[in-house]
Amino acid sequence: MSGPVFAALAARPELAAHYAAFREAAHQALDPALVAMVRQAIAAVHGCADPEAAPIDEAALDAGTQACLAYARRMPFEHTAITDAEAAAVVAALGEPGYVAFSVVAALADAECRAGLVGLPELVEQG
Template sequence: MNGPVAQAVSGNPAFAEQYTGFRNAAHEALGKALKAQVRHAVAQVHGLEFAPGDSAAPVQSDDEATQICVAYARRIPFEHTAITDAQAAQVVGAIGEPGYVALSVVAALADAECRAAMVDLPGLAA
């Protein structure tokens, strides 16, 4: 794993290993294509071209499930408390409960990674 959070926690190898394992498990549970679109959507909310550690825009998918998931992910950085039960249920209906959990984790971690990059967290942690 690379990026500002990985750099910031690298001084604590046990924590870095646990964080990386947790992050990777969420990414794998969501799937490569949807993970890329979610991370890209969150980065765009922050005004970034790409999420930290990513180097290319994902292939866009126009299927309804992906659109529902990306719309949900875009709300995580600044509007997470305004997400309604109905909107969450829409995601669950599109990708199932395990997918909803993975989506929420991937979007939240992407948000944290973008914020960490924007404030130079590795430099602050040094």
């Protein structure tokens, strides 16, 4: 695994291992394609998406996946405005356990983007 969070945790291998295991468990609970789309959608919100990545063709997606991506895009800056109906649409698409895993995947994608944007590994080294 790589990225700014893992780089920041380099001095604490036991913590890095726990983070990696937690992250992997959430990712494995969902379809890998959905995980990739959620991570891509959140990165786009932050302006740190891979410029080589093909845009998500939402017209080709089912309504449940579209609801998940719309919800994911709101997580970084509009999470307090997400409605019960929007959450219910994600639960309907993924089930309760899937909704929890989805929430973890989205939250960690958000945190990892933010860590990269502020240069977390460099900040940790200064501390």
